Amino acid sequence: MRPGARLLVHASLGGTGLRAERLRDALTGALGPHGTVVVPAFTPENSTTSSAHLALVEGLGDTELRAFRDRMPPFDPATTPSQGMGAFAEAVRTSPGAARSAHPQTSFAALGGDAERLCSGHRLESHLGEDSPLGKLCWEGGQVLMINVGFSACTAFHLAEYRIPKPPLRMYECVVKVNHPGWRRGRQPGGEWTAYEDVALDDSDFAEIGGAFPDSRVRRGRVGGASALLFSIPDAVDHALEWMTENRR
Structure with missing residues:
Protein backbone atom coordinates (compact mmCIF):
# COMPACT_ATOMS: atom_id res chain seq x y z
CA MET A 1 0.00 0.00 0.00
CA ARG A 2 1.13 3.54 -0.70
CA PRO A 3 1.19 6.11 2.14
CA GLY A 4 -1.47 8.68 1.40
CA ALA A 5 -3.47 6.27 -0.79
CA ARG A 6 -7.23 5.90 -0.90
CA LEU A 7 -7.87 2.26 -0.05
CA LEU A 8 -11.17 0.40 -0.54
CA VAL A 9 -11.20 -2.57 1.82
CA HIS A 10 -13.30 -5.73 1.69
CA ALA A 11 -12.65 -7.98 4.69
CA SER A 12 -14.20 -11.13 6.12
CA LEU A 13 -12.53 -11.63 9.48
CA GLY A 14 -14.28 -14.78 10.66
CA GLY A 15 -11.74 -17.48 11.48
CA THR A 16 -8.74 -15.24 10.71
CA GLY A 17 -7.84 -14.23 14.25
CA LEU A 18 -7.87 -10.58 13.15
CA ARG A 19 -9.76 -8.03 15.22
CA ALA A 20 -11.64 -5.34 13.32
CA GLU A 21 -10.41 -2.42 15.43
CA ARG A 22 -6.76 -3.52 15.32
CA LEU A 23 -6.92 -3.99 11.56
CA ARG A 24 -8.51 -0.56 11.15
CA ASP A 25 -5.77 1.05 13.24
CA ALA A 26 -3.04 -0.84 11.38
CA LEU A 27 -4.32 0.27 7.98
CA THR A 28 -4.87 3.89 8.93
CA GLY A 29 -1.40 3.92 10.47
CA ALA A 30 0.18 2.47 7.33
CA LEU A 31 -1.62 4.97 5.08
CA GLY A 32 -0.66 7.92 7.26
CA PRO A 33 -2.56 11.15 7.97
CA HIS A 34 -3.23 11.86 4.30
CA GLY A 35 -4.49 8.37 3.47
CA ALA A 41 -21.61 0.28 4.21
CA PHE A 42 -24.46 -1.10 2.13
CA THR A 43 -28.04 -1.54 3.39
CA PRO A 44 -29.62 -3.91 0.84
CA GLU A 45 -32.61 -4.76 3.04
CA ASN A 46 -33.80 -1.14 2.85
CA SER A 47 -35.73 -1.78 -0.32
CA THR A 48 -38.70 -3.46 -1.89
CA THR A 49 -36.68 -4.48 -4.93
CA SER A 50 -33.46 -6.09 -3.65
CA SER A 51 -32.88 -9.83 -3.33
CA ALA A 52 -32.08 -9.30 0.37
CA HIS A 53 -35.48 -7.73 0.98
CA LEU A 54 -37.32 -10.30 -1.10
CA ALA A 55 -35.74 -13.08 0.98
CA LEU A 56 -37.05 -11.42 4.15
CA VAL A 57 -40.64 -11.21 2.91
CA GLU A 58 -40.79 -14.56 1.11
CA GLY A 59 -44.01 -16.37 1.97
CA LEU A 60 -45.79 -13.37 3.53
CA GLY A 61 -49.39 -12.68 2.58
CA ASP A 62 -50.59 -9.29 1.37
CA THR A 63 -51.57 -8.06 4.84
CA GLU A 64 -48.32 -9.23 6.39
CA LEU A 65 -46.37 -7.71 3.53
CA ARG A 66 -48.00 -4.32 4.03
CA ALA A 67 -47.33 -4.48 7.75
CA PHE A 68 -43.70 -5.39 7.16
CA ARG A 69 -43.30 -2.50 4.74
CA ASP A 70 -44.89 -0.08 7.22
CA ARG A 71 -42.40 -1.15 9.92
CA MET A 72 -39.30 -0.72 7.78
CA PRO A 73 -37.07 1.95 9.36
CA PRO A 74 -35.99 4.72 6.98
CA PHE A 75 -32.32 4.95 6.08
CA ASP A 76 -30.38 7.51 8.11
CA PRO A 77 -26.70 7.78 7.14
CA ALA A 78 -25.81 8.86 10.67
CA THR A 79 -27.29 5.85 12.47
CA THR A 80 -28.36 3.01 10.18
CA PRO A 81 -25.99 0.02 10.50
CA SER A 82 -24.65 -1.63 7.38
CA GLN A 83 -26.07 -5.06 6.56
CA GLY A 84 -23.87 -8.05 5.79
CA MET A 85 -20.71 -5.99 5.30
CA GLY A 86 -18.88 -7.46 8.28
CA ALA A 87 -17.23 -6.31 11.49
CA PHE A 88 -14.45 -4.38 9.78
CA ALA A 89 -16.84 -2.22 7.77
CA GLU A 90 -18.79 -1.43 10.93
CA ALA A 91 -15.58 -0.62 12.81
CA VAL A 92 -14.75 1.99 10.17
CA ARG A 93 -18.31 3.34 9.93
CA THR A 94 -18.62 3.87 13.69
CA SER A 95 -15.13 5.35 14.21
CA PRO A 96 -14.88 8.93 15.50
CA GLY A 97 -14.33 11.22 12.53
CA ALA A 98 -15.68 8.75 9.96
CA ALA A 99 -17.86 9.99 7.08
CA ARG A 100 -20.61 8.14 5.24
CA SER A 101 -22.21 8.77 1.87
CA ALA A 102 -25.96 9.30 1.71
CA HIS A 103 -27.10 6.56 -0.67
CA PRO A 104 -29.89 4.54 1.01
CA GLN A 105 -28.75 1.22 -0.44
CA THR A 106 -25.07 1.43 -1.43
CA SER A 107 -23.46 3.94 0.91
CA PHE A 108 -19.74 3.95 1.65
CA ALA A 109 -18.00 4.87 4.90
CA ALA A 110 -14.52 6.36 5.05
CA LEU A 111 -11.94 7.28 7.65
CA GLY A 112 -8.94 9.49 7.03
CA GLY A 113 -7.81 12.70 5.43
CA ASP A 114 -10.12 12.56 2.40
CA ALA A 115 -13.14 10.90 3.98
CA GLU A 116 -15.63 13.78 3.81
CA ARG A 117 -14.90 14.66 0.19
CA LEU A 118 -15.02 11.06 -1.03
CA CYS A 119 -18.40 10.49 0.64
CA SER A 120 -20.04 13.72 -0.52
CA GLY A 121 -22.32 14.02 -3.53
CA HIS A 122 -23.36 10.36 -3.82
CA ARG A 123 -26.30 10.63 -6.21
CA LEU A 124 -29.38 8.48 -5.72
CA GLU A 125 -29.33 7.37 -9.38
CA SER A 126 -25.71 6.24 -9.12
CA HIS A 127 -25.47 3.26 -6.77
CA LEU A 128 -21.92 2.41 -7.83
CA GLY A 129 -21.37 4.68 -10.81
CA GLU A 130 -19.34 7.76 -11.61
CA ASP A 131 -21.26 9.91 -9.09
CA SER A 132 -20.46 7.63 -6.17
CA PRO A 133 -17.43 7.27 -3.89
CA LEU A 134 -16.41 4.31 -6.05
CA GLY A 135 -16.35 6.54 -9.13
CA LYS A 136 -14.14 9.06 -7.33
CA LEU A 137 -11.81 6.30 -6.12
CA CYS A 138 -11.39 5.04 -9.67
CA TRP A 139 -10.72 8.43 -11.23
CA GLU A 140 -8.18 9.21 -8.50
CA GLY A 141 -6.23 5.96 -8.75
CA GLY A 142 -7.45 4.25 -5.58
CA GLN A 143 -6.58 0.70 -4.59
CA VAL A 144 -8.56 -2.33 -3.40
CA LEU A 145 -7.45 -4.53 -0.50
CA MET A 146 -9.38 -7.80 -0.22
CA ILE A 147 -8.82 -9.85 2.94
CA ASN A 148 -10.16 -13.40 3.12
CA VAL A 149 -12.68 -12.75 0.33
CA GLY A 150 -12.74 -13.60 -3.37
CA PHE A 151 -13.48 -11.60 -6.49
CA SER A 152 -17.19 -12.35 -6.23
CA ALA A 153 -17.23 -9.57 -3.62
CA CYS A 154 -15.25 -7.08 -5.73
CA THR A 155 -17.41 -3.95 -5.70
CA ALA A 156 -15.05 -2.20 -8.13
CA PHE A 157 -16.29 -4.41 -10.97
CA HIS A 158 -19.72 -2.77 -10.70
CA LEU A 159 -18.37 0.53 -12.00
CA ALA A 160 -17.67 -1.23 -15.31
CA GLU A 161 -21.41 -1.91 -15.61
CA TYR A 162 -21.97 1.84 -15.89
CA ARG A 163 -19.38 2.14 -18.64
CA ILE A 164 -20.64 -0.49 -21.05
CA PRO A 165 -22.63 0.92 -23.98
CA LYS A 166 -26.34 1.29 -23.13
CA PRO A 167 -26.32 -0.65 -19.84
CA PRO A 168 -29.62 -2.26 -18.86
CA LEU A 169 -31.68 -0.18 -16.40
CA ARG A 170 -34.25 -1.05 -13.76
CA MET A 171 -36.36 0.66 -11.10
CA TYR A 172 -35.39 0.65 -7.41
CA GLU A 173 -37.43 1.66 -4.38
CA CYS A 174 -36.34 2.30 -0.80
CA VAL A 175 -37.33 4.28 2.28
CA VAL A 176 -35.24 7.21 3.53
CA LYS A 177 -35.32 9.64 6.43
CA VAL A 178 -37.24 12.85 5.76
CA ASN A 179 -34.89 15.56 4.42
CA HIS A 180 -32.53 12.92 3.02
CA PRO A 181 -30.96 14.34 -0.19
CA GLY A 182 -32.89 11.89 -2.37
CA TRP A 183 -36.29 11.87 -0.70
CA ARG A 184 -39.59 12.35 -2.46
CA ARG A 185 -43.02 12.42 -0.85
CA GLY A 186 -44.34 8.97 0.06
CA ARG A 187 -46.32 7.19 2.75
CA GLN A 188 -43.90 5.92 5.40
CA PRO A 189 -44.27 7.34 8.95
CA GLY A 190 -40.91 8.79 9.96
CA GLY A 191 -39.57 8.43 6.45
CA GLU A 192 -40.37 8.72 2.78
CA TRP A 193 -40.46 6.12 0.01
CA THR A 194 -38.50 7.03 -3.07
CA ALA A 195 -38.28 5.30 -6.44
CA TYR A 196 -35.54 5.85 -8.99
CA GLU A 197 -34.00 4.29 -12.10
CA ASP A 198 -30.42 3.09 -12.23
CA VAL A 199 -28.23 0.44 -13.85
CA ALA A 200 -29.37 -3.14 -13.26
CA LEU A 201 -26.48 -4.40 -11.16
CA ASP A 202 -25.38 -8.02 -11.60
CA ASP A 203 -22.50 -9.65 -9.72
CA SER A 204 -23.24 -13.23 -10.79
CA ASP A 205 -20.16 -13.41 -13.04
CA PHE A 206 -17.71 -11.51 -10.83
CA ALA A 207 -15.84 -14.65 -9.75
CA GLU A 208 -15.29 -15.47 -13.43
CA ILE A 209 -14.19 -11.91 -14.18
CA GLY A 210 -11.75 -12.07 -11.29
CA GLY A 211 -10.42 -15.42 -12.44
CA ALA A 212 -9.43 -13.79 -15.73
CA PHE A 213 -7.78 -10.78 -14.04
CA PRO A 214 -4.07 -10.93 -15.03
CA ASP A 215 -1.81 -12.00 -12.17
CA SER A 216 0.60 -9.23 -13.17
CA ARG A 217 -1.96 -6.68 -11.94
CA VAL A 218 -2.53 -8.28 -8.52
CA ARG A 219 -0.25 -8.40 -5.49
CA ARG A 220 -0.92 -11.43 -3.30
CA GLY A 221 0.11 -11.86 0.30
CA ARG A 222 -1.19 -12.46 3.80
CA VAL A 223 -2.61 -10.25 6.52
CA GLY A 224 -2.23 -12.15 9.76
CA GLY A 225 -3.35 -15.65 8.86
CA ALA A 226 -5.61 -14.56 6.01
CA SER A 227 -4.97 -14.39 2.29
CA ALA A 228 -5.03 -10.91 0.80
CA LEU A 229 -5.14 -9.29 -2.62
CA LEU A 230 -4.11 -5.73 -3.48
CA PHE A 231 -4.77 -4.11 -6.86
CA SER A 232 -5.58 -0.86 -8.61
CA ILE A 233 -9.23 0.14 -8.97
CA PRO A 234 -8.67 1.57 -12.49
CA ASP A 235 -7.02 -1.72 -13.53
CA ALA A 236 -9.93 -3.73 -12.13
CA VAL A 237 -12.56 -1.56 -13.82
CA ASP A 238 -10.76 -1.59 -17.17
CA HIS A 239 -10.42 -5.37 -17.04
CA ALA A 240 -14.08 -5.87 -16.05
CA LEU A 241 -15.27 -3.52 -18.80
CA GLU A 242 -13.30 -5.43 -21.43
CA TRP A 243 -14.58 -8.77 -20.12
CA MET A 244 -18.21 -7.63 -19.94
CA THR A 245 -18.09 -6.11 -23.42
CA GLU A 246 -16.88 -9.43 -24.85
CA ASN A 247 -18.89 -11.88 -22.76
CA ARG A 248 -22.13 -10.34 -21.53
CA ARG A 249 -25.16 -10.28 -23.78
Whole structure:
Protein backbone atom coordinates (compact mmCIF):
# COMPACT_ATOMS: atom_id res chain seq x y z
CA MET A 1 0.00 0.00 0.00
CA ARG A 2 1.13 3.54 -0.70
CA PRO A 3 1.19 6.11 2.14
CA GLY A 4 -1.47 8.68 1.40
CA ALA A 5 -3.47 6.27 -0.79
CA ARG A 6 -7.23 5.90 -0.90
CA LEU A 7 -7.87 2.26 -0.05
CA LEU A 8 -11.17 0.40 -0.54
CA VAL A 9 -11.20 -2.57 1.82
CA HIS A 10 -13.30 -5.73 1.69
CA ALA A 11 -12.65 -7.98 4.69
CA SER A 12 -14.20 -11.13 6.12
CA LEU A 13 -12.53 -11.63 9.48
CA GLY A 14 -14.28 -14.78 10.66
CA GLY A 15 -11.74 -17.48 11.48
CA THR A 16 -8.74 -15.24 10.71
CA GLY A 17 -7.84 -14.23 14.25
CA LEU A 18 -7.87 -10.58 13.15
CA ARG A 19 -9.76 -8.03 15.22
CA ALA A 20 -11.64 -5.34 13.32
CA GLU A 21 -10.41 -2.42 15.43
CA ARG A 22 -6.76 -3.52 15.32
CA LEU A 23 -6.92 -3.99 11.56
CA ARG A 24 -8.51 -0.56 11.15
CA ASP A 25 -5.77 1.05 13.24
CA ALA A 26 -3.04 -0.84 11.38
CA LEU A 27 -4.32 0.27 7.98
CA THR A 28 -4.87 3.89 8.93
CA GLY A 29 -1.40 3.92 10.47
CA ALA A 30 0.18 2.47 7.33
CA LEU A 31 -1.62 4.97 5.08
CA GLY A 32 -0.66 7.92 7.26
CA PRO A 33 -2.56 11.15 7.97
CA HIS A 34 -3.23 11.86 4.30
CA GLY A 35 -4.49 8.37 3.47
CA THR A 36 -8.10 7.20 3.62
CA VAL A 37 -9.68 3.82 4.35
CA VAL A 38 -13.01 3.28 2.55
CA VAL A 39 -15.50 0.43 3.11
CA PRO A 40 -18.88 -0.54 1.68
CA ALA A 41 -21.61 0.28 4.21
CA PHE A 42 -24.46 -1.10 2.13
CA THR A 43 -28.04 -1.54 3.39
CA PRO A 44 -29.62 -3.91 0.84
CA GLU A 45 -32.61 -4.76 3.04
CA ASN A 46 -33.80 -1.14 2.85
CA SER A 47 -35.73 -1.78 -0.32
CA THR A 48 -38.70 -3.46 -1.89
CA THR A 49 -36.68 -4.48 -4.93
CA SER A 50 -33.46 -6.09 -3.65
CA SER A 51 -32.88 -9.83 -3.33
CA ALA A 52 -32.08 -9.30 0.37
CA HIS A 53 -35.48 -7.73 0.98
CA LEU A 54 -37.32 -10.30 -1.10
CA ALA A 55 -35.74 -13.08 0.98
CA LEU A 56 -37.05 -11.42 4.15
CA VAL A 57 -40.64 -11.21 2.91
CA GLU A 58 -40.79 -14.56 1.11
CA GLY A 59 -44.01 -16.37 1.97
CA LEU A 60 -45.79 -13.37 3.53
CA GLY A 61 -49.39 -12.68 2.58
CA ASP A 62 -50.59 -9.29 1.37
CA THR A 63 -51.57 -8.06 4.84
CA GLU A 64 -48.32 -9.23 6.39
CA LEU A 65 -46.37 -7.71 3.53
CA ARG A 66 -48.00 -4.32 4.03
CA ALA A 67 -47.33 -4.48 7.75
CA PHE A 68 -43.70 -5.39 7.16
CA ARG A 69 -43.30 -2.50 4.74
CA ASP A 70 -44.89 -0.08 7.22
CA ARG A 71 -42.40 -1.15 9.92
CA MET A 72 -39.30 -0.72 7.78
CA PRO A 73 -37.07 1.95 9.36
CA PRO A 74 -35.99 4.72 6.98
CA PHE A 75 -32.32 4.95 6.08
CA ASP A 76 -30.38 7.51 8.11
CA PRO A 77 -26.70 7.78 7.14
CA ALA A 78 -25.81 8.86 10.67
CA THR A 79 -27.29 5.85 12.47
CA THR A 80 -28.36 3.01 10.18
CA PRO A 81 -25.99 0.02 10.50
CA SER A 82 -24.65 -1.63 7.38
CA GLN A 83 -26.07 -5.06 6.56
CA GLY A 84 -23.87 -8.05 5.79
CA MET A 85 -20.71 -5.99 5.30
CA GLY A 86 -18.88 -7.46 8.28
CA ALA A 87 -17.23 -6.31 11.49
CA PHE A 88 -14.45 -4.38 9.78
CA ALA A 89 -16.84 -2.22 7.77
CA GLU A 90 -18.79 -1.43 10.93
CA ALA A 91 -15.58 -0.62 12.81
CA VAL A 92 -14.75 1.99 10.17
CA ARG A 93 -18.31 3.34 9.93
CA THR A 94 -18.62 3.87 13.69
CA SER A 95 -15.13 5.35 14.21
CA PRO A 96 -14.88 8.93 15.50
CA GLY A 97 -14.33 11.22 12.53
CA ALA A 98 -15.68 8.75 9.96
CA ALA A 99 -17.86 9.99 7.08
CA ARG A 100 -20.61 8.14 5.24
CA SER A 101 -22.21 8.77 1.87
CA ALA A 102 -25.96 9.30 1.71
CA HIS A 103 -27.10 6.56 -0.67
CA PRO A 104 -29.89 4.54 1.01
CA GLN A 105 -28.75 1.22 -0.44
CA THR A 106 -25.07 1.43 -1.43
CA SER A 107 -23.46 3.94 0.91
CA PHE A 108 -19.74 3.95 1.65
CA ALA A 109 -18.00 4.87 4.90
CA ALA A 110 -14.52 6.36 5.05
CA LEU A 111 -11.94 7.28 7.65
CA GLY A 112 -8.94 9.49 7.03
CA GLY A 113 -7.81 12.70 5.43
CA ASP A 114 -10.12 12.56 2.40
CA ALA A 115 -13.14 10.90 3.98
CA GLU A 116 -15.63 13.78 3.81
CA ARG A 117 -14.90 14.66 0.19
CA LEU A 118 -15.02 11.06 -1.03
CA CYS A 119 -18.40 10.49 0.64
CA SER A 120 -20.04 13.72 -0.52
CA GLY A 121 -22.32 14.02 -3.53
CA HIS A 122 -23.36 10.36 -3.82
CA ARG A 123 -26.30 10.63 -6.21
CA LEU A 124 -29.38 8.48 -5.72
CA GLU A 125 -29.33 7.37 -9.38
CA SER A 126 -25.71 6.24 -9.12
CA HIS A 127 -25.47 3.26 -6.77
CA LEU A 128 -21.92 2.41 -7.83
CA GLY A 129 -21.37 4.68 -10.81
CA GLU A 130 -19.34 7.76 -11.61
CA ASP A 131 -21.26 9.91 -9.09
CA SER A 132 -20.46 7.63 -6.17
CA PRO A 133 -17.43 7.27 -3.89
CA LEU A 134 -16.41 4.31 -6.05
CA GLY A 135 -16.35 6.54 -9.13
CA LYS A 136 -14.14 9.06 -7.33
CA LEU A 137 -11.81 6.30 -6.12
CA CYS A 138 -11.39 5.04 -9.67
CA TRP A 139 -10.72 8.43 -11.23
CA GLU A 140 -8.18 9.21 -8.50
CA GLY A 141 -6.23 5.96 -8.75
CA GLY A 142 -7.45 4.25 -5.58
CA GLN A 143 -6.58 0.70 -4.59
CA VAL A 144 -8.56 -2.33 -3.40
CA LEU A 145 -7.45 -4.53 -0.50
CA MET A 146 -9.38 -7.80 -0.22
CA ILE A 147 -8.82 -9.85 2.94
CA ASN A 148 -10.16 -13.40 3.12
CA VAL A 149 -12.68 -12.75 0.33
CA GLY A 150 -12.74 -13.60 -3.37
CA PHE A 151 -13.48 -11.60 -6.49
CA SER A 152 -17.19 -12.35 -6.23
CA ALA A 153 -17.23 -9.57 -3.62
CA CYS A 154 -15.25 -7.08 -5.73
CA THR A 155 -17.41 -3.95 -5.70
CA ALA A 156 -15.05 -2.20 -8.13
CA PHE A 157 -16.29 -4.41 -10.97
CA HIS A 158 -19.72 -2.77 -10.70
CA LEU A 159 -18.37 0.53 -12.00
CA ALA A 160 -17.67 -1.23 -15.31
CA GLU A 161 -21.41 -1.91 -15.61
CA TYR A 162 -21.97 1.84 -15.89
CA ARG A 163 -19.38 2.14 -18.64
CA ILE A 164 -20.64 -0.49 -21.05
CA PRO A 165 -22.63 0.92 -23.98
CA LYS A 166 -26.34 1.29 -23.13
CA PRO A 167 -26.32 -0.65 -19.84
CA PRO A 168 -29.62 -2.26 -18.86
CA LEU A 169 -31.68 -0.18 -16.40
CA ARG A 170 -34.25 -1.05 -13.76
CA MET A 171 -36.36 0.66 -11.10
CA TYR A 172 -35.39 0.65 -7.41
CA GLU A 173 -37.43 1.66 -4.38
CA CYS A 174 -36.34 2.30 -0.80
CA VAL A 175 -37.33 4.28 2.28
CA VAL A 176 -35.24 7.21 3.53
CA LYS A 177 -35.32 9.64 6.43
CA VAL A 178 -37.24 12.85 5.76
CA ASN A 179 -34.89 15.56 4.42
CA HIS A 180 -32.53 12.92 3.02
CA PRO A 181 -30.96 14.34 -0.19
CA GLY A 182 -32.89 11.89 -2.37
CA TRP A 183 -36.29 11.87 -0.70
CA ARG A 184 -39.59 12.35 -2.46
CA ARG A 185 -43.02 12.42 -0.85
CA GLY A 186 -44.34 8.97 0.06
CA ARG A 187 -46.32 7.19 2.75
CA GLN A 188 -43.90 5.92 5.40
CA PRO A 189 -44.27 7.34 8.95
CA GLY A 190 -40.91 8.79 9.96
CA GLY A 191 -39.57 8.43 6.45
CA GLU A 192 -40.37 8.72 2.78
CA TRP A 193 -40.46 6.12 0.01
CA THR A 194 -38.50 7.03 -3.07
CA ALA A 195 -38.28 5.30 -6.44
CA TYR A 196 -35.54 5.85 -8.99
CA GLU A 197 -34.00 4.29 -12.10
CA ASP A 198 -30.42 3.09 -12.23
CA VAL A 199 -28.23 0.44 -13.85
CA ALA A 200 -29.37 -3.14 -13.26
CA LEU A 201 -26.48 -4.40 -11.16
CA ASP A 202 -25.38 -8.02 -11.60
CA ASP A 203 -22.50 -9.65 -9.72
CA SER A 204 -23.24 -13.23 -10.79
CA ASP A 205 -20.16 -13.41 -13.04
CA PHE A 206 -17.71 -11.51 -10.83
CA ALA A 207 -15.84 -14.65 -9.75
CA GLU A 208 -15.29 -15.47 -13.43
CA ILE A 209 -14.19 -11.91 -14.18
CA GLY A 210 -11.75 -12.07 -11.29
CA GLY A 211 -10.42 -15.42 -12.44
CA ALA A 212 -9.43 -13.79 -15.73
CA PHE A 213 -7.78 -10.78 -14.04
CA PRO A 214 -4.07 -10.93 -15.03
CA ASP A 215 -1.81 -12.00 -12.17
CA SER A 216 0.60 -9.23 -13.17
CA ARG A 217 -1.96 -6.68 -11.94
CA VAL A 218 -2.53 -8.28 -8.52
CA ARG A 219 -0.25 -8.40 -5.49
CA ARG A 220 -0.92 -11.43 -3.30
CA GLY A 221 0.11 -11.86 0.30
CA ARG A 222 -1.19 -12.46 3.80
CA VAL A 223 -2.61 -10.25 6.52
CA GLY A 224 -2.23 -12.15 9.76
CA GLY A 225 -3.35 -15.65 8.86
CA ALA A 226 -5.61 -14.56 6.01
CA SER A 227 -4.97 -14.39 2.29
CA ALA A 228 -5.03 -10.91 0.80
CA LEU A 229 -5.14 -9.29 -2.62
CA LEU A 230 -4.11 -5.73 -3.48
CA PHE A 231 -4.77 -4.11 -6.86
CA SER A 232 -5.58 -0.86 -8.61
CA ILE A 233 -9.23 0.14 -8.97
CA PRO A 234 -8.67 1.57 -12.49
CA ASP A 235 -7.02 -1.72 -13.53
CA ALA A 236 -9.93 -3.73 -12.13
CA VAL A 237 -12.56 -1.56 -13.82
CA ASP A 238 -10.76 -1.59 -17.17
CA HIS A 239 -10.42 -5.37 -17.04
CA ALA A 240 -14.08 -5.87 -16.05
CA LEU A 241 -15.27 -3.52 -18.80
CA GLU A 242 -13.30 -5.43 -21.43
CA TRP A 243 -14.58 -8.77 -20.12
CA MET A 244 -18.21 -7.63 -19.94
CA THR A 245 -18.09 -6.11 -23.42
CA GLU A 246 -16.88 -9.43 -24.85
CA ASN A 247 -18.89 -11.88 -22.76
CA ARG A 248 -22.13 -10.34 -21.53
CA ARG A 249 -25.16 -10.28 -23.78
